[in-house]
Amino acid sequence: xxSKKIEITLTTQKKDKPDYNKLGFGRYFTDHMFVMDYHTDKxxxxxxxxxxxPISLSPSSMVFHYGQAVFEGMKAYRTExxxxxxxxxxxxxxxxxxxxxxxxxxxxxxxxxxxxxKKLITVDKEWVxxxxxxxxxxxxxxxxxxxxxxxxxxxxxxxxVILSPVGSYYGDQLKPVKIYxxxxxxxSVKGGVGFTKTSGNYAASLKAQTEAEKVGYAQVxxxxxxxxxxxxxxxxxxxxxxxxxxxxxxxxxxxxxxxVTRDSVINLLKHWGVPVSEKKIAIEDIYEASKAxxxxxxxxxxxxxxxxxxxxxxxxxxxxxxxxxxIGPISQKLYDAITGIQSGKIKDxxxxxxxxxxxxxxx
Amino acid sequence: xxSKKIEITLTTQKKDKPDYNKLGFGRYFTDHMFVMDYHTDKxxxxxxxxxxxPISLSPSSMVFHYGQAVFEGMKAYRTExxxxxxxxxxxxxxxxxxxxxxxxxxxxxxxxxxxxxKKLITVDKEWVxxxxxxxxxxxxxxxxxxxxxxxxxxxxxxxxVILSPVGSYYGDQLKPVKIYxxxxxxxSVKGGVGFTKTSGNYAASLKAQTEAEKVGYAQVxxxxxxxxxxxxxxxxxxxxxxxxxxxxxxxxxxxxxxxVTRDSVINLLKHWGVPVSEKKIAIEDIYEASKAxxxxxxxxxxxxxxxxxxxxxxxxxxxxxxxxxxIGPISQKLYDAITGIQSGKIKDxxxxxxxxxxxxxxx
Numbered sequence: 001x002x003s004k005k006i007e008i009t010l011t012t013q014k015k016d017k018p019d020y021n022k023l024g025f026g027r028y029f030t031d032h033m034f035v036m037d038y039h040t041d042k043x044x045x046x047x048x049x050x051x052x053x054p055i056s057l058s059p060s061s062m063v064f065h066y067g068q069a070v071f072e073g074m075k076a077y078r079t080e081x082x083x084x085x086x087x088x089x090x091x092x093x094x095x096x097x098x099x100x101x102x103x104x105x106x107x108x109x110x111x112x113x114x115x116x117x118k119k120l121i122t123v124d125k126e127w128v129x130x131x132x133x134x135x136x137x138x139x140x141x142x143x144x145x146x147x148x149x150x151x152x153x154x155x156x157x158x159x160x161v162i163l164s165p166v167g168s169y170y171g172d173q174l175k176p177v178k179i180y181x182x183x184x185x186x187x188s189v190k191g192g193v194g195f196t197k198t199s200g201n202y203a204a205s206l207k208a209q210t211e212a213e214k215v216g217y218a219q220v221x222x223x224x225x226x227x228x229x230x231x232x233x234x235x236x237x238x239x240x241x242x243x244x245x246x247x248x249x250x251x252x253x254x255x256x257x258x259x260v261t262r263d264s265v266i267n268l269l270k271h272w273g274v275p276v277s278e279k280k281i282a283i284e285d286i287y288e289a290s291k292a293x294x295x296x297x298x299x300x301x302x303x304x305x306x307x308x309x310x311x312x313x314x315x316x317x318x319x320x321x322x323x324x325x326x327i328g329p330i331s332q333k334l335y336d337a338i339t340g341i342q343s344g345k346i347k348d349x350x351x352x353x354x355x356x357x358x359x360x361x362x363x
Numbered sequence: 364x365x366s367k368k369i370e371i372t373l374t375t376q377k378k379d380k381p382d383y384n385k386l387g388f389g390r391y392f393t394d395h396m397f398v399m400d401y402h403t404d405k406x407x408x409x410x411x412x413x414x415x416x417p418i419s420l421s422p423s424s425m426v427f428h429y430g431q432a433v434f435e436g437m438k439a440y441r442t443e444x445x446x447x448x449x450x451x452x453x454x455x456x457x458x459x460x461x462x463x464x465x466x467x468x469x470x471x472x473x474x475x476x477x478x479x480x481k482k483l484i485t486v487d488k489e490w491v492x493x494x495x496x497x498x499x500x501x502x503x504x505x506x507x508x509x510x511x512x513x514x515x516x517x518x519x520x521x522x523x524v525i526l527s528p529v530g531s532y533y534g535d536q537l538k539p540v541k542i543y544x545x546x547x548x549x550x551s552v553k554g555g556v557g558f559t560k561t562s563g564n565y566a567a568s569l570k571a572q573t574e575a576e577k578v579g580y581a582q583v584x585x586x587x588x589x590x591x592x593x594x595x596x597x598x599x600x601x602x603x604x605x606x607x608x609x610x611x612x613x614x615x616x617x618x619x620x621x622x623v624t625r626d627s628v629i630n631l632l633k634h635w636g637v638p639v640s641e642k643k644i645a646i647e648d649i650y651e652a653s654k655a656x657x658x659x660x661x662x663x664x665x666x667x668x669x670x671x672x673x674x675x676x677x678x679x680x681x682x683x684x685x686x687x688x689x690i691g692p693i694s695q696k697l698y699d700a701i702t703g704i705q706s707g708k709i710k711d712x713x714x715x716x717x718x719x720x721x722x723x724x725x726x
Contacts, residue, residue: 024513027511027513029423029510055421056417056418057417057418058418059417059418059525060525063426063562064426064432064434065432065434065502065562066569067561067563068566069428069430069566071427071428102570103566104569104570139512147392148389149388149390150387150389150390151569151599152569162423185554187555189549190549191548191549191588192549192552192567193563193567199426199427199428199430199563200564201430201563202428202514203431203466203561203563204466205514206429206431206466206516207465210515225554236514
């Protein structure tokens with residue numbers, strides 16, 4: 001696979017760039033995309049960079065009916081020296097294959113796809129933002145394309161990578177958000193697909209999100225689907241609590257996504273000597289800590305938002321105010337450290353970043 | 364909405380018909396399809412019948428990423444008199460809106476879509492099979508089409524209806540199948556989306572299905588996701604057990620699909636005076652009944668297979684033989700009655716069928 005040549009077809013008509021002060025998230029796309037096809041008889045084939053354009057699919061393509069679809073999200077950052085850095089792409093590609101395995105989608109060659117992403121970004125390098133807080137969001141995704149209505153794994157797929165210059169996901173990103181603890185709808189259980197980035201997980205979450213927004217909350221905090229007692233994750237982020245000096249986050253249990261930012265946060269806290277542990281966390285215990293004045297900080301972690309401080313949690317009738325609705329020192333320090341490493345401002349002691357123009361295989 | 368005109372564009376090049384002796388399921392599609400668009404600002408608009416052709420979507424269309432997609436499945440049958448009958452389309456369209464509601468997709472006008480389906484079938488009437496056991500499978504589906512990567516409900520959708528002449532879903536349909544009771548993977552829990560026909564439910568089921576096939580089983584029987592004690596449904600069907608003279612099926616509990624065939628079976632059994640009840644059914648009790656020689660029949664129900672007799676159940680180390688691996692009398696009687704009503708051979712005492720050339724709104 002690694003020896004496969006990526007065919008490049010450049011666009012003949014470059015798009016106008018959007019107003020980079022009003023990027024928002026995931027709204028604008030660059031001039032090119034990477035595409036690779038799969039067929040049971042051929043494996044992954046025909047890797048190519050082509051102009052960003054609509055894709056044409058049979059209405060009976062399985063993705064529309066049976067949802068065999070997985071994706072990843074990562075970001076590229078421009079450094080002050082003009083380099084473009086990727087942040088831990090190996091973690092994302094490894095997780096893509098974890099999702100593939102669960103969804104019965106054929107594995108991809110991780111190193112090859114990382115190289116393909118680097119080539120694609122190099123082709124569209126002029127789209128990588130330069131301003132503080134902006135980045136190039138990278139969305140690899142795989143969809144089942146066989147035109148067939150039987151319920152079984154597809155024999156054909158497309159892997160596509162698209163690029164979107166983005167501002168911050170939540171707008172003014174370090175403004176703490178209010179979170180609603182969901183005790184009616186369920187996101188996932190052990191034995192399901194909650195640990196994967198498959199499209200259906202997100203579809204299933206929308207209704208709860210919409211209802212939370214109606215009552216003034218930005219996101220929902222999911223509880224476990226069995227007992228509805230234990231904290232799982234927030235909307236599209238992992239969740240951390242700082243309680244009485246210790247930072248805790250739910251342990252990966254089969255229904256929680258293994259976030260790359262989550263892992264980076266745990267590593268950074270350990271590196272700094274801040275007590276941090278992954279464990280089963282009862283919402284009741286969060287409430288007790290809050291009543292006792294020991295719930296010091298709460299924050300979500302994810303590629304889109306990096307660190308999203310939480311200023312209020314609502315669980316049943318209980319409203320828990322966190323740090324007077326202000327960002328806490330650990331949340332701020334983590335945000336500064338991660339975005340600093342991502343943008344090359346802070347020395348990367350962890351080997352997390354890689355230059356897109358460095359096309360050798362990542363080990 | 365009801366006054367909206369459906370624009371019809373006929374194909375200029377009709378396809379060759381496939382070999383109707385080798386139809387299989389969901390492999391061939393007719394010459395036309397129905398399409399209708401939705402935008403938050405306009406509602407559902409531009410209903411049209413157009414040639415069956417690939418659809419062109421932005422690679423950032425939300426369906427590829429966040430899986431906001433629902434579908435329905437129903438069948439049209441040709442009677443000996445040449446009529447084409449639909450079977451309980453009102454139930455399917457009502458369930459489509461149930462799925463829409465849970466997936467945060469805008470509701471459709473059920474009567475209007477039924478009329479559109481009738482018009483579409485009338486346009487492609489020559490594709491409706493005439494032979495015993497064959498039918499025209501109807502697949503309405505809705506996909507989120509807004510080109511945007513933020514996680515929230517789409518502001519744009521497409522409703523598409525495609526038609527496929529089919530043989531029987533499982534090939535030799537009344538040959539009893541072997542079913543594997545799944546106690547590792549989970550399909551759904553209360554609070555999730557198990558009661559809807561959303562694409563992600565099917566994607567999540569594939570891995571268990573593949574693993575069951577590897578050890579010689581045709582389908583999996585799902586247990587509840589909380590205690591893994593209670594029977595839910597089989598692969599893409601509902602499940603019924605005849606135990607000591609009584610027919611039982613799992614009660615609708617929020618994680619089970621409300622099958623149209625399931626409902627028809629319950630109605631028929633009641634009509635015939637056969638004891639039937641919907642309740643919580645422990646797999647342990649099925650095993651005990653089997654050991655006691657009281658597990659008389661097991662069958663799945665669904666639009667594709669109608670009635671699918673089960674000849675063997677495997678749960679943990681226990682292999683339960685059902686009726687010596689042969690179809691039981693109730694399974695056969697139900698199959699004959701339902702397919703008889705569907706094809707117009709048996710008088711429809713329930714008002715379940717409707718002629719496609721009868722374009723008035725169904726009440």
